[in-house]
Structures are given as structure tokens and as C-alpha cells.
Amino acid sequence: MKLLTRNNILLFLVVLLISFCSFIVLPRSTPTTLKIGSFQRDLQIKKGLDLEGGVQLIYKVELDGIDSADREDAFSGVKSVMERRVNFFGVSEALVNTSQSGDNYRLYVELPGVYDVDEALNVIGKTAKLDFRVVDNSAPDPTTPEYTQSGLTGSNLKKAQVAFDQNTGEAQVAIQFDDEGSRKFEEITRNNLNKPLAIFLDDQLITAPTVQTTILDGNAVISGSFTKDTAKQLAIQLNGGALPAPVTLEQQKTVGASLGDTSVKSSIVAGIIGLILVALFMTSYYGVLGFIAVISLLCYALITLTIYILLPVTLTLPGIAGFLLSIGMTVDSAILIFERLKDEVRLGVDNKFAVESAFTKAWNSIRDANVNTLIVCFILFNPLNLQFLNSSGLVRGFALTLSMGIFIGLFTGIVIVRTIIRVFYLNDFELELGRIRLPRFSFRGIRND
Template sequence: MKKSNIWGLLFTLLFCVMAVAFLIPSFRVYRESPEVQQEMLRENPRLGGQILNLGLDIQGGIRMVLGIDTSHATEEEKERIRQDENLMNRVYTVVENRVNALGLTEPIIQIEGNERLIVELPGLSDEEIARDMLSRAAQLNFHLVRSNENQRIQQILDNVDRALAVADHRGAEEDLPADELDELDELDLLDDEPVAEEDLEDLADDEYTATFSDLIYHIDEMSAQAPASAKPRIDSILALPGVQRALQGGVFRWSNIPEIRQQGGRTDTLRAENGSPIYRLYYLTAEPSMGGKDLERAEAMPAHQGIGYQVSLQFNPRGAREFGRVTGRNTGRQLAIVLDNTVYSAPNINERIPSGRASITGNFSREEAQQLAIVLESGDLDAPLVVEQATTVGPSLGRDAVRRALNAALFGLAMVLLFMVFYYKLSGLLAVCALLLNLILVIAIMASFGATLTLPGIAGLILIIGMSVDANVIVFERIKEELVAGKTVSKAIDMGYDRAFVAIMDANITTLFTAFILYQVGSGPIRGFAVTLISGIFVSLFTALVFTKMVYHFVIDYLGKKNALKKLSI
């Protein structure tokens, strides 16, 4: 028995075990109800990167096409919009920021042409919320960071805990200690208006911690840090009226990207124990120091020191006066750049800048500097966004479509199985085993890369069934021709695979080119189909040309009749 065949089959078995391991998290999540699924993903954020994501057409959601509204623009404004090469990048940044705030799994945002943006929001059912959030004007403001002392931030967190204790007592302040009541009254934290019943129920939920401070991962000189999994809880607490008074004229705003750390010479995302990425929570002045409407231009350029990139700013005359006033009064403090309530940067004010020309330095990479420049220019879009098309897919419709698609796949698989076993005997059964292995490996590959399965993707799986069987049919027919020509079984198998190789590769390579083109120019479901097809082509080549051949030789060698075997069940 050849060792190469044994090792080949062992590696194939290992791949099968790994494939099943990759699919176990998906089975664990999707066998539960949608509510339980969200709970599982919130408690274990790492799980979101281990499962096969479902597209909008399967789990339901909203698909919107956003366009630039030029109906009220003058000819001069329309011409400026047409010539603005960076306009859609700014629109993309604004929309991406708002979509991320929804906390959805695998949303899709894609620029189409020069004036449209396609947004897919899986799992969202309220179209009015989506319309309001995506079409409103962008808000760019500059806020001062409230404190450079972590003791003050800790004091604010303690105040929030006290206000939360009042809300948790449902207005029964007499149950609190007398000294605690005096301190709350002095800080104006005793809530005169009742807290909404649903808010109290959320606060009393046993799955959450009892204090605001317990949700905080770390505090430093300018902000606090908290895991993304705690964002919904923190936001709901900060929205309570009594808690807002506890902030003493300040507001907390999230950073747009998670924190990073240097470890072993490489950069990694800072994560909590449950795997959730850590975000910075800035404590800012509630009122902005100035708006972003007077910013004329922001541009990324190489830093003067020759290391990294910086962002150059240019204000109009009114903005220059305002910027000079703000920087002159607050030298040494940090000025946060806030787009739609999200902090993108908080540079230090080193000196008064009366000229209206400034630069933001920080050893940025080129991509980071370009992103910040786009954010700064996003506060003054030349034209508003309008929802040109909105489609809502209900989860029941998605489940019905999946059921029909799976029924079609199972019916096709059964017909293929019957035909192959009837026509090619035991060799046909081998082809069916290769086909099942093909499907398992393709789905596992998609799950391991966090790909999204859509209805066209399921169609791609059905197509893979036909492609995989087609390759096996070509091989089997070549083997039969060699047997008719008088070759031994072992020789016929080797020559059959050799003669079929070119035809199979030609067919799959041309299909592969088409799949790559679909992925490159397509969007949403079309890309899902292309990803499934590309994965299926590579796996079907392995199962048809390698796996089945190894099984043939393993059986021949195991029987010890390499030269004596006269008949093949084919």
C-alpha cells in the first residue's frame, strides 16, 4: 500500500474534521431564535467572526439606494458636485458612521457610479428609522475635551452611579442613606421627572451589571474605555434624565475605531476578556466650541518632519476668526473632531492659530490621514442625500425562500445520487461522497472567512453540485474508454485521470474567470454568488481530481490485487 495514498486520505479526513469544527458555531447560533442569536453574539463577540453570516435576503432587512439630491441646486452647484471627485467618499464615511451606530451584523455599503450609494442592513425591520438616520444632514463639530485629570472622570463616573442608584430605587429616595441623599441633592441628581417604565426594566435586567463604573474597562487622563459589547447598555444609561444631569454639562462620545496596542513588535486590537474590542469614550463639553461649516478644505499630505502624514486645514475668514478664538483660549487642551456624535480624532492645541491654516499631526499613515481629511470635509456636503429606493425583506419571507432553495438543492442532490449510482455503480457512489465532501468544505471555507451566504449563494451551491458531478462524469468516461481498450484497472484509472485533466481544467478556469468578474463588478447578492462559486470551483477540482483518485488507489492497494483486479464497478 502506497504511503502517499494513506497520508493523502488522512489529510483529507483532517480537513473534514476541521470543516465540521468551523461549522459548529454556525449550527449553535442559527438553531436558536433571532432574539437568542443576538444575545449570544452580544455576550461572545468572537462568535460573530466564527459563523457563516446570512445575507439580507435570508434573515430579512432593508436595502436602500441613496442618491445626491440636486433638485434644488443651481447650475453652478450642480457643476461643482459633478467635479467633486471626493464627494462620494465623504458620503460613504457619513453613512458608514451611522450604520455602525446601529450595531448590525455584516452591513453592506457600496458606492455605485458617481452619485449613488447602496446600503444593505440585515436584521433591521423599521424602514422609517433607516430613512431618518441615513438621509439627514451630516453634523461636524469641534468639542473641547472636558478634563485632563482621570480623578475628574472617576468623579463623573461615581456621579452616574449615584444617579443610577436613584433610578434603580424607582423614586424611593427615602430608602437611601441620609448622607447619600444630601450629596445627591447638592449635585442636583434627584430626578424630578419619573423614569420611563421600560428604561427601569432595562436597568433591572439581571444580565447587566448594577453600576455604570463596572461597565468601564479603564480610565486615563482624557477619557474612559469600554468594550463594544457594553455600548448599548452604556448608551441607554447615559440617555436617562438623571444621569444626564450627573454629567455636569459634559457628554460622553465614542471613538470611531477600537483601541490598539503594541505587542511583540506588532499592532493588535485591544480586547476585553470576552473578545469584544475596546473603544474610547471621550468626556467632552456638551456644546461645541465651533461648527464645521466654515472649514473650506482638508487635505492629507506628508508631514514636515518627513515621518508619516498630516492633515492640513483651511478655514474661510469667519472660520479663521472663530478658530483663532478657540485655540487662543484653550492652548494646551484637546479639541475633539466629532462627526455625527462620533469622535474621529482629538488633537492637542499647541498654540493660538489666527491665520485659519492649521495642521493635525500624529504620525498618521497615508490612509489614516486621508480618512480624517474626508471626515473633516463631510460636515459640509454640497447636496443632501435622498432615498431613491427602499426594499424591505421580512424574516418570514427570507425563511420561506431558504426553505424552497434547500428543497431544490436536496431534490437535485437526490436525483444526481440516483443517476450516478444507477449508471456508474460503486464509482457513482464514490462521486456522491466526493460531492458531499465538496459541499461541506465550501460552506466551511465561507464560515472560516466570515463570508455572507445569500440566496444567490445557495444557487451557487446548487450549481456546484452539477459542476462537481460533471468533472466526475468526464473522468469516469475516460476510465471506461481505457478499460475497453484493454488496459488494466490500475492503468485505466491513471490514464483516465490524465486524459480528463485538461478538459476539466479548461471548463473550470473559464468559469473561474467569470466568477472573478462577477465579484469585481457585482454588488450584494451577486458577490455572494461569486464567492460561493469561486470556493466551489477550487474545492471541486480537489475532490474530483485528487480525492476520488486517492480512494481508487487505496482500494486497489488495500485489496492487494493491483495486477489481478480485472473488473471495476463503473
């Protein structure tokens, strides 16, 4: 039995990769989660607003009262807070994009799969100011407690999350302070034993529990007449923090899911028809080599969808267009390689040398073409947020999927195709029924045996 060669090992690794990708993209009737150590991901493709339907909110950020030198930082701060809020809202594929034109600053918030506009507005656009207050001993009427600031505020908050009382099952909000907040909270609880400690949100009294003991670990619970939903909303607002600048809702729009279903079905049909036509052309014109290129396209699709799921990438209709376009560019690479291989075969070059020479000589053209496309993708994605370039989330989605497809296409075209050709064309295999040799390269009457 022959020892495994380098090409055989590489082919084995490719098969393992494709098997893993097939497992990830396998359709499932029930939601499935992949968990490896601390990594956890739902095995489903995240769809954008145009495919899933949902809510789009457009906010104007009021920066008139902020010095011009500090406006960019304030604007970035507003975006960061909004992103935290929509993430805590539970919409991982939500998008928060910015737009600036002169002195006009706007935020575009897209929440796929969310249709309760009032709830979205209440959670995302509201400024939550949390502070803890102690009893004012100098108040004239001791029977009606008045409260004064304790110095402990929401800025000392590390995390807030929904919890449930073990005895009553009522919803609560568990909060955890940072190191500074923990020290303040310990001092406050030590100095106010058996006295109420009031918790105010936006200057409204939420609850005033009595301090039973000194709390040393910086953990506390906000209790009251909470439902699960109201406790979740409060936790979201506390985690988000206060907005650095006021925002005004300019426009709200609800997109129906029926538009998304139509777009997805049309895109799938177009993609399938395109793949079939490409497969027919490649196999009819290049024979077995064309069939190998079709296999590489299937590998390309599996790897791409796996990356979309694991990152995850929010897929929009322009993103699907970028994905389909990158398939065509992957085929272009295979055609360049096969045409160069045809030239080598026409010159009567040995098969092994012809393969290596074809990939080497075709690489310069493949590299240059893909670099030019990547430059365009960089401009369309506009990672530096330059004002004179595009800032649309849909266009960025197109640029992202196209650029990812280019890199994956290079891997499938250069690594997978070359490995398959090296293994199945340049090696002989022994089977139980005897020794066989696969056909050599043949292009329209040009043959090298």
C-alpha cells in the same frame, strides 16, 4: 505494520479537514463563537436581505458642486463612510453597493435583520461634525460663557466607543485621539485648567465638562444624559465621520422575514432533491466509483459552508443558486474522469496506470470548462465597477458563490476523489479476519482484474 504512504497521509489530512468542517457547520441551539488568537467569528451563516428580511435604503449622492475630476474620489469616499457606519451599526452582513448612470450617483444600502427604519436613517444618513471649544475670555458677559474654536475636531478622532461610568453606571462615549489630536488635547487641557471645555456635535452643545487635570494620553469621555442606545448612535456617527458629499434619501423599503423563510425552505428542498437524484444516478451508473463521487460532493458541501461561515459570505437566494449550480459542475468533473477511466479500462490498461492516465487526460477538459465559467463569473462580479457591466449585489452574490464553488469543486474532484481511489482501489489491506481485496473497476460488462 506498513509505514504510512504519501496517499495514506493525504487521506488522513482530508479526514482532519472534513472533521473540522463538520464541527464548524454543525447546527447549534445557541450562538457559538470561534476564537483563534486575534481571529474571531460567529459560527453561523450570514443571510442577505432577501433571506433575512430587513431594510433597503437608496441614496442619491449630490456631486453637482464638486469638480468632475474629483467626483469619482468623492463618490468612493461617501461609500467608504457609509460602509464604516453600517459596520459600526453592528450588521456585519450589510451591503453597500454603488450605481452610476451619467451624472446620477446612487448608493444602495442593505441592512439584513434591521427593521427600525427611523433608527437606521438617523445613524447612517446623518453627518456628524464634532469639535471642541474653549471659553472665549473676550466675551462681554462672563456669567454666560461663550465658546470659540480650539482647533481640535472630529478629524483628529481615532476611535469612539460606548463606555459606562464606574460609579453611576450611566452610559458614556469614550473617545481616543490620534497623535496630532493627543498633542492638541494636552495643550488645550493644560491651558484651560478649572475651565469648561465644550463639546459640540453639529453645532449643538452636547456637554461642557470642567477640565480637572492635564490629559496626556489623548483619551476622553463624553458624558451627558445618554442611554445605551443614544450613546451607541453617537459613537457610530463619530466613527463614521463626515460625508464628503451630501446625500438624499430617494427610497426606503422594508422586506419581511416571511419571504426569506419561504425562499430558504424552497431552496433547501430543491437542493436535497437534486443531491438525491445526482447520488442515485452516480451510484447506479458508476457503482463504487459513483459512491466515491457522492462522498466528494458531501465533502464539497461541508468545505463550502465552512468557508461561507469563516469569511464570512453573505448568502442570498442567487448565491444559493450559484452554490447548487457549482455542485452540478463538480459532478461534471467526476463524470469526465470516470469516462476517461472507462476508456483506459476498455483498452486493458493496468489499474494504477489507468487511474493516473484518466486524471491527467481529463484535466485539460475540466480546466478549460472551469476557466470559461470563471471568466463569466468575473464579468458578473464586475470587481472593477465598470459602468457598462452589472453592479447588482444579488448578481455579484451569484458570481461569488459560483466561482468559489468551482475552486472547491476542483479540490474535491481532483484531490479527494483521486486520493480515495488510490488508497482503496490500488492498495491491499490486511484485516484481523484475513486478507481482502476490493473489486476492480467495472463498467457495464467491461472489467479489469
